[in-house]
Amino acid sequence: MSVRSEIAAVTERVAARSASTRQAYLDRIHKARDAGPRRQTLSCGNLAHGFAACAASDKAALAGDTTPNLAIVTAYNDMLSAHQPYERFPDVIRRAAHEAGGVAQVAGGVPAMCDGVTQGQTGMDLSLFSRDVIAMAAGIALSHNMFDAAVFLGICDKIVPGLTIAALSFGHLPAVFVPAGPMPSGLPNDEKARIRQLYAEGKIGRAELLESESKSYHGPGTCTFYGTANSNQMLMEIMGLHLPGASFVNPNTPLRDALTRAAAKRALAITALGNDYTPVGEIIDEKAIVNGIVGLHATGGSTNHTLHLVAMAQAAGIVVNWEDFAALSEVVPLVTRIYPNGLADVNHFHAAGGMGYLIGTLLDEGFLHEDVRTVAGGGLSQYRREAALDADGEATWRDAPEKSHDENVLRSAANPFQATGGLKLLTGNLGRAVIKVSAVKPERHIVEAPAIVFHSQEDLLAAFKAGELDRDFVAVVRFQGPKANGMPELHKLTPQLGVLQDRGFKVALVTDGRMSGASGKVPAAIHVTPEAVSGGPIAKLRTGDVVRVDATAGTLSALVDEAEWAARKAETGDLSGNQFGMGRELFAAFRSMAGDAEEGAGVIRPAALTEAA
Structure with missing residues (x-):
């Protein structure tokens, strides 16, 4: 076809x-x-260095261009x-x-x-x-x-x-x-996720968590x-x-x-x-x-x-x-x-x-x-x-087989689990982001709730531990983009946000950082660009602003009066803690040169693309 x-x-x-x-x-x-390559064009010194450690038969073979x-x-x-x-x-x-x-x-x-x-x-x-x-x-x-x-x-x-x-x-x-x-295959992944949430709630200890993780990655x-x-x-x-x-x-x-x-x-x-x-x-x-x-x-x-x-x-x-x-x-x-x-x-x-x-x-x-x-x-x-x-x-x-051996796992494209793919683009007055919805229940594809703004995942975890997050809210974790701190994954937040969602609260995440490739049931608008450190709109958000994450319509918006939003200044984050330790000082040039998320968030710009720009 x-x-x-x-x-x-x-x-x-x-x-x-x-x-x-x-x-x-x-x-x-x-x-x-x-x-090339044409090894005959290398100088004898070049070639000798290139095969010095080889066996005699390999040296003989590499001395010409035919092997x-x-x-x-x-x-x-x-x-x-x-x-x-x-x-x-x-x-x-x-x-x-x-x-x-x-x-x-x-x-x-x-x-x-x-x-x-x-x-x-x-x-x-x-x-x-x-x-x-x-x-x-x-x-x-x-x-x-x-x-x-x-x-x-x-x-x-x-x-x-x-x-x-x-x-x-x-x-x-x-x-x-x-x-x-x-x-x-080891411990089933859903059981691993269940035990992680129990640990996040303080219902089991580190020993039980480590046993579970070791059975998963074994x-x-x-x-x-x-x-x-x-x-x-x-x-x-x-x-x-x-x-x-x-x-x-x-x-x-x-x-x-x-x-x-x-x-x-x-x-x-x-x-x-x-x-x-x-x-x-x-x-x-x-x-x-x-x-x-x-x-x-x-x-x-x-x-x-x-x-x-x-x-x-x-x-x-x-x-x-x-x-x-x-x-x-x-x-x-x-x-x-x-x-x-x-x-x-x-x-x-x-x-x-x-x-x-x-x-x-x-x-x-x-x-x-x-x-x-x-x-x-x-x-x-x-x-x-x-x-x-x-x-x-x-x-x-x-x-390969003409029919799936297990239609609970793998189906024909004529009889899929759902008619559309697992990733969505979100746009709005907060910028552009992506969201993975293939593991998110349809009733959670839209979350509209007050924002709670954090500048690190540690701050969010501390608020969860203190019992401050038992409510409907959109967690905004910003200054996590490539220029700010290398755009880390924030998968460590998944158990805590999952617990809150399981308690019946409407919860979503908005961040200019990444989520794990295994991000799952909590709606997460990620890779927000422009990032906060570049003055992106996410830096304008204040705790209490109502945010709408709408994976159905493909929008990401702060529901703030338009004139007020236009006049509002972007906040600047304190990035001093991101600059040193565990090798981070070696990557200062990378942070300064990193492209936007939609451009790949890297520092390598191929010559042809640079010339075209």
Whole structure:
């Protein structure tokens, strides 16, 4: 089935908006393709340094231009459960490269921080900016110009977006992203949330809370709820940068290893040295970006991608904005129920039919562009398949199921859970914001109540503990934007706000900060832009002002007399406590240069976009 007219219209709008910047990007990567890599052009000293640590056979192979060399860019560390399995991936990839007649080298490592560890802590102020640091670090890894293709080992929140930005900055190189997979299912996510709320109410102690959390996050692999990390994996597959069916295979299994070997071999097969050259800068085009946004809506994915996808697209010369997200949300159905939008986790999603079924049903109903390039070759129909092991223990592919194995988790796009997507754009006299409504009950899509203004999440938590919030109210937590303090997630507030909502109060959150990719049942207008520190309207709010958060009409408004609002001065926050400690002083330049949330909230501005501006 051809793509629906509404999808085509958004894609055409993005392409028209991006015409000059996209062409400038393609011109640059084509010039880089024509220039190299050609290891014979390196000086003997350059080349000797580049393969000094290699085995003799690899040195001989790399001395010429005919053997492809594969860069491994890894986000391995053994503190992050999602990234610990990557410890042994380089050996697996090097062996696979040799089998395919190539060479593989670890080109470099990038930092990988865990928002689960830093949630509600000082280190969270560095979290969003780590995306740009990761992109820069990966760029350094690839700058040696020794490589014909790259594989990227990364999963979690800022890591995949940062790696994608770097890959697109070296867009003349083929790039395959290699996941490590989710940990097996542990304590059900709804039970974990229940225990968190009991702790917030003081009904259980720290020992019981820690026991619950340890049963939830219990082994190697990605956390199993559908937050930013698993939204990343969905995006990499639906945008054609994973091998089909690779996203949600558990770590340290024969199939996981087979897929890793297959990814290495495929990366070597699509270099400019062969007949199937597939540079990543041509894979990620306007249609691929729209496919990614469609996948985000169809699965109720992370709000963080209203930042990350914008930044990733910019790296390929493509300009998308929240209007595009909103237009697609109006027509794309929600076809999954994965926590926090349901009780299932990503293992249940994978068992129900997973990415193969999801992509197939969205293609059948005209919600995805099929005519795109992918690392698997061919169009997106290649991704209607699921991975399996053949008789020799290698990866093979078979058709994904035609029907979902569990319609409580995964449904046809012709019979969705709801007719529209999980994200909404809000506009009004408080600026622009996004809200995730896929887990919010319809009767809570509109909240109109007096504001209580806070300048930190700690102040809100103290007010809750003191019993000052047992009422209808809109919590306004401002001076949390990228320029103020790096735009931390405020997920630590979720249990307390959930408790108040469960007590029967009308509660909502308005903030220029972020919420977790797993933000759930409390309506939250987030990423408010312009942010407070830039004099945005959110800085005009006073405690007691009535605020209306309306996810039905798509509005975010202070119900204040128009003349009074126009005359009111924006407050200035005391940011002195955000400047130092836990490395924050190292990021002063990032805070001063950060873009607005709708522009991706980063410091990297691709040359083509800067020139266009």
